[in-house]
Amino acid sequence: MTREQKDNLFVLVKSLSKSEKRQFKLYVGRLGVNEDSKFLMLFNILDKLPKYDEAIILKKGIVKKQQLSNLKAHLYKQILISLRLNPSHQDARIQIREQLDFATILYHKGLYKQSLKILDKAKNMAIANEEKNIAYEIVELEKIIESQYITRSLSNRADELTVQAKELSQQNVVASKLSNLSLQLYGLFLKTGYVKNDSEHQRITDYFNARLPDYDINDLGFREKLWLYKAHLWYSFLTQDFLSCYRYALKWVTLFYDNKEMIVLNPVFFLRGNHYLLEALFYLRQYKKFKEYLEKLETVTQEKWFPVDDNIDGLAFLYIYTNKFNLHFIEGSFKDGLSLIDEVLEQLRKYQSRIDEHHIMVFYYKIASMYFGAGDNKGCIQFLDKIISNKSLQMREDLLCFSRILNLVAHYEAGLDYNLDVLIKSTYKFLIKMEDLYEVQKEFIKFLRGLGDIYPHEVKKEFIKLHKKLKEFEDDPYQSRAFLYLDIISWLESKIENRPIAEVIRGKFEANLIEK
Numbered sequence: 001m002t003r004e005q006k007d008n009l010f011v012l013v014k015s016l017s018k019s020e021k022r023q024f025k026l027y028v029g030r031l032g033v034n035e036d037s038k039f040l041m042l043f044n045i046l047d048k049l050p051k052y053d054e055a056i057i058l059k060k061g062i063v064k065k066q067q068l069s070n071l072k073a074h075l076y077k078q079i080l081i082s083l084r085l086n087p088s089h090q091d092a093r094i095q096i097r098e099q100l101d102f103a104t105i106l107y108h109k110g111l112y113k114q115s116l117k118i119l120d121k122a123k124n125m126a127i128a129n130e131e132k133n134i135a136y137e138i139v140e141l142e143k144i145i146e147s148q149y150i151t152r153s154l155s156n157r158a159d160e161l162t163v164q165a166k167e168l169s170q171q172n173v174v175a176s177k178l179s180n181l182s183l184q185l186y187g188l189f190l191k192t193g194y195v196k197n198d199s200e201h202q203r204i205t206d207y208f209n210a211r212l213p214d215y216d217i218n219d220l221g222f223r224e225k226l227w228l229y230k231a232h233l234w235y236s237f238l239t240q241d242f243l244s245c246y247r248y249a250l251k252w253v254t255l256f257y258d259n260k261e262m263i264v265l266n267p268v269f270f271l272r273g274n275h276y277l278l279e280a281l282f283y284l285r286q287y288k289k290f291k292e293y294l295e296k297l298e299t300v301t302q303e304k305w306f307p308v309d310d311n312i313d314g315l316a317f318l319y320i321y322t323n324k325f326n327l328h329f330i331e332g333s334f335k336d337g338l339s340l341i342d343e344v345l346e347q348l349r350k351y352q353s354r355i356d357e358h359h360i361m362v363f364y365y366k367i368a369s370m371y372f373g374a375g376d377n378k379g380c381i382q383f384l385d386k387i388i389s390n391k392s393l394q395m396r397e398d399l400l401c402f403s404r405i406l407n408l409v410a411h412y413e414a415g416l417d418y419n420l421d422v423l424i425k426s427t428y429k430f431l432i433k434m435e436d437l438y439e440v441q442k443e444f445i446k447f448l449r450g451l452g453d454i455y456p457h458e459v460k461k462e463f464i465k466l467h468k469k470l471k472e473f474e475d476d477p478y479q480s481r482a483f484l485y486l487d488i489i490s491w492l493e494s495k496i497e498n499r500p501i502a503e504v505i506r507g508k509f510e511a512n513l514i515e516k
Contacts, residue, residue, distance in 0.1 A: 009072045010052040011353055012079055013043065015310055020086060021047065027082040038062050039075040091307075092129045092265055096122050100138060112145050119145075129265055130223040132175070136168040171224060177213040178227035184211065185234035193398065194240050196438070196478050201239055208235045222259055226252065226269065233276055240477055242283040249277035253293075263300070267307045268315060271297075275319040282326045283484060285512065290330065294323050314354040317347050325366040332506030334373030341367050361387050365403055369486075372406060373502050377414035381407060402485040404430055405444060409491060424448050440482040443469050460496065467492040 016024070028040050041062045049056065054068070063071050084094065099122035106115035119138050126135035143161050185208065195201045212231065220228065229252040236244035252273035256263050263270045274297045281290040300306060301316045321344050328337030344367070348360060364383045371379035384407040387400070404427045411423055431445050447466045454462055470489055473479035483489060487505065494501040 006353070007052040007072075009076050010046055010049070012076065013046045015353065016079070017310075020083065023086055024079060024082040027085065028078070038071055039078060042071055042075050043079075092125065093131060093134070096126050096129070096131055096134050099125070100134065100141070103138075103141065107141070107145060116142060116145055130221060130262065132168050132171055132221070132223060136165065136172055139165045139168060171219075171221060174213055174215055174220070175224050175227055177211070178224065178231050181208070181211045181213075182227055182230040182234055185231060185238060189234060189238055194478075194481060195238060204235065204238050222255065222262055225255055229255070237276075240481060242280050245280035246277065246284060246286075249273060249280050253277050264305065264307055267312050271301075271312070271315050271319050275323070278319075278323045278326070282323070282330065283481070285330060287330050287509070287513065290323075291327060294320070294327060310354060314351040317351060318355055318359060321347070322362070322366070325370065328370065329366075329373070329505075330509060332373070332502050332504075332509050334370055334375075334502045337370045338374055338376075341370065357390075361390060361399065365399060365406075368403075368406060368410075372410055372413075373505070375500060375502070377410040380410040381414065381416075384410065398485060401431060401434060401441060402482075405441075405488075406486050408448070409486075438473075438482040439476075439479050440470060440473050440488070443473075444488065463492050463495045467496060 024043070025040075028037070041060075042057070045057055045060055045062075046052075057063075057068065058065055099118055103115045103118040103122065106112075106118065119142050123135050123138040123142070126132070126138060139161055143165065146157055146161060188204070188207075192200075195204055208231075215224070215228070217225075229248045233245060233248040233252065236242070236248060253270075256266075256270045256273065274293065277293055278290060278297075281293065298320055301320070321340065324340055325337065328334060328340075344363060348355065348363060352360075364386050368380045368383035368387075371377070371383065384403050387403045388407060408420075408423055408427050411420055428445060428448050431441060431448075434441075443466065447462065450462070467489065470492070474483065474489060487501075490504045490508070491501050493499075494504045497504070
């Protein structure tokens with residue numbers, strides 16, 4: 001599976017809504033540009049093309065090949081200017097930046113008091129919206145104006161600006177260190193994955209403590225607290241402390257619910273915080289809280305005041321439907337979950353240019369798992385093949401690993417014995433190439449390696465032996481996460497007890513509810 005190269009201008013044009021296209025044409029008209037303008041003609045051509053084709057554009061004769069690059073760059077810039085003027089894109093950051101630009105123009109014209117008046121309003125707005133980097137820029141410009149020109153606006157103006165600059169600078173430094181730490185931990189997660197032993201745990205802990213800045217929680221504003229909770233969250237994920245993940249994700253989400261205006265200003269961070277909260281609850285199998293927060297998230301995203309744009313819509317779909325799948329996995333209600341599949345595939349087509357391919361493959365794995373749990377092994381194999389045959393991107397090894405294991409199990413369940421030996425060998429070869437395997441995976445490799453020598457009437461005995469071995473890892477803090485990708489233990493129990501896997505998982509879910 002290969003993915004065609006996308007032209008940036010073409011992707012931008014195709015991302016425009018009908019109202020945005022209409023506004024662009026009105027904007028071009030306001031410029032007094034002739035309707036036959038080359039960049040407008042190029043826009044209309046791109047708008048009608050189903051996929052980017054430079055040969056078709058050149059065939060229209062509006063521009064020569066050597067001029068096309070400049071014309072595309074000009075059109076790209078004009079579309080961005082038009083979008084910037086669109087009221088739907090006028091968020092607080094853009095408004096503050098705009099006021100700063102206006103004040104700078106007035107300053108250069110020598111209209112110092114007018115400039116300071118606008119700067120003061122913009123600064124208050126920036127501080128209120130936790131845009132402290134812009135606020136610091138504004139204070140620095142205020143200092144320049146006050147130091148160069150005698151405005152006599154306030155007798156203690158110099159001291160006031162100095163104190164304000166110092167406070168904003170200190171807050172920005174703390175926020176920068178915390179955001180750096182959060183990003184570095186996320187980078188480590190992508191590079192090395194979860195810690196697998198005590199020595200890795202200690203290494204990550206030392207790394208975290210060495211980079212965590214000193215702070216007083218009472219001095220931190222919304223932004224600084226957000227980055228603090230993010231840093232702790234990633235540390236907790238890396239060390240597989242899912243209870244701590246839950247606590248910091250809850251602090252993150254609660255911070256937004258306590259400051260509703262920040263949801264409007266930072267909807268992406270709000271959505272991600274909720275996703276991590278739900279992910280932690282999924283790992284902890286906290287069903288009631290999981291369902292509660294999922295319903296709450298879905299309700300909030302449907303409120304009239306919740307921001308709407310292509311990026312937010314795509315992320316809301318990604319996070320909500322990922323966790324709708326997870327809800328069915330917790331319940332063991334696989335057949336009920338099948339109704340989500342067509343809707344998800346339709347939404348994936350809709351948001352294909354906004355959702356990265358890795359997340360699409362994660363959805364395919366969840367769809368395959370849903371089919372497997374519902375007893376439709378051929379449907380499972382169909383979606384696993386989309387992952388296994390995808391050679392165009394680098395996915396996390398754990399996703400590729402469990403896709404192959406589930407694929408083998410699904411072939412076994414479907415009775416597709418004619419190529420099972422070949423499949424066992426290819427899966428085995430793939431697994432032994434992987435670095436830092438979980439013990440669960442190593443035991444499964446041993447099981448696979450001996451499967452070909454087992455007589456049919458002895459298979460159940462081997463299932464029992466593997467089940468006993470894997471149960472040793474079920475409560476291991478470094479190994480248990482492997483079972484979240486593929487519930488091998490429940491599958492083995494289904495084979496030993498001759499019951500459907502959905503029935504086994506459902507039974508565990510109901511027993512867990514009674515205990516709690």
